[in-house]
Amino acid sequence: MAKLSKEEVLKLAYLARLDLTEFEVEEFRTELSNILTYVEQLKNVDTDQLSPTNQVTGLTNVMRDDKLIDYGYQPKKLLENVPFVKDEQIKVKRMVG
């Protein structure tokens, strides 16, 4: 992997919704390139006959009865962790600029 460009790092940061400092952008250009170069060793592995593994348990279609189970979650308690609440509703910043 050639060294990531500043634009590539900034694009990833936006996709991941991460504010990075100028310093972090430069650091990540080097570090991410090194890490990606390391993991690229997989490219040479012959995997033509294999399919990808999504999970290792072998469980399929795990079902449960369609019944309401009360786990005792209390709305009031859940709202206590919300940074901004108004009239028992979650308040967010405006969506459109």
Place this chain on the structure above:
Amino acid sequence: MKRRWGQWEPIESLAESVRSKRISATSLIERSLKEIKTYQEYNAVILTLENRALAHAKQIDKFVNEGKNPGKLAGVPFIAKDNFLLTDSETTAASNILKGFIAPYQATAISRLEAEGAICVAKANLDAFAHGASTENSDFFVTKNPYDKTRVPGGSSGGSAAAVALGMVPFALGTDTGGSIRQPAAFCAAFGLKPTYGLVSRNGVVAMGSSLDCIGPITTSAKDAAVVLDVISGQDTLDSTTVKSDPKGYSDISALNLGGVKIGLVKEYLNQGVNNEITVALNSTVEHIRSRGAEMKEISLPSIDLALACYYIICPAEVSSNLSRYDGVRYGYFNADVKDLDSGYIRSRGIGFGKEAKRRIMIGTFVLSSGYYDAYYKKAMTVRTKLIEEFKAAFEQVDYLIGPVTPSLPFKIGEKSANPLDMYLADVMTVGANLVGIPAVSIPIAFSKDNLPIGLQVMARQRDDRNLLALSMAIEELINERD
């Protein structure tokens, strides 16, 4: 194995003493709280739950006095890694973004332990969000290795392992996504169990890599780990990836008779520039096991050298997905000094996440992004299949696989933190078991000439946790005889 600190009686005897009124739950909790205070300087603990634990102990003592059954683990204190939710307590995963988060519900593993009378006395330090192999990535502070304060305790469950080594509690809960129970256990001369994937519910534990995350105990013996596993394992409607536990349970195991047991030495692990003292300790233990009639032979896992590369694609991919939920809207840090919601996400996550979380989110976002998905993520998932097949082939020849836990002895604080890839390499021998979903343990087998702990890793077939623990008991007996 000579340990330095005051140790607890076996978990079952502690609980029996409480049930038979030889000792009160309150006095066990007081002892634990005192030990936590005494060894504060090691930074093993983020939060002590003094009031909650003492109230719980009082209730157990009341139960005992009323002739009610207080449970299999009555009064036994434990510490949970701070990525386990505990109702009405702060749970931070050692991250700034979750600082101040009060859990409105709790992990199934914690509830199952509490239902049997175990008492959570504290929350342990970790690498933030369990990203790391040293606890240096904690957003709060670094835990020190009990055997050398200038060295790391391993990670990410470094606080849990140090707490057990220091005798604060008889057991601690950890999580293991790529070695985070086994590596710190090895660095702190503790016993660490990463169970079969799905054997312990992940409900209520801060998610890291969902296809890899396992929950398990760190203890001072295999038997204690079995006793804890017996309580926390089994299906849970709140985690649909859980599997049934062994119908025989785990707590009644005894040391496996080594006669005729087939054990494979993973050849590739021995070629990886392993520290010489670790190699010597490993070889001597292997000879010892062989002398008791076990059939030892070298086994090749041809693609195991690729496991780390495979892991550092799959794990960050899952991390980037799991950490996308930290948007500061429903919980966690939110910086309101912005014009709209999107800028709020960006600003809050930029401030709230530490360097390693950001690094993994970035790698994960890269390998999952269009144009790179097939070449990186899908390729890694396919290599994962190859690894599973190679382990399967190995387990047709032998019943257990054995090797080092780590290539190096506990390293110095700061030694690897400047180079993330160096830190990732600390996981090189442990990630295989996570990718394949099999159980694995770390057994303390020796100390180096500088008195640094050395561990031995043993892996078994999926859902063969019971036999793995019985074999571990047998190996512990050999080590104890030797010493």
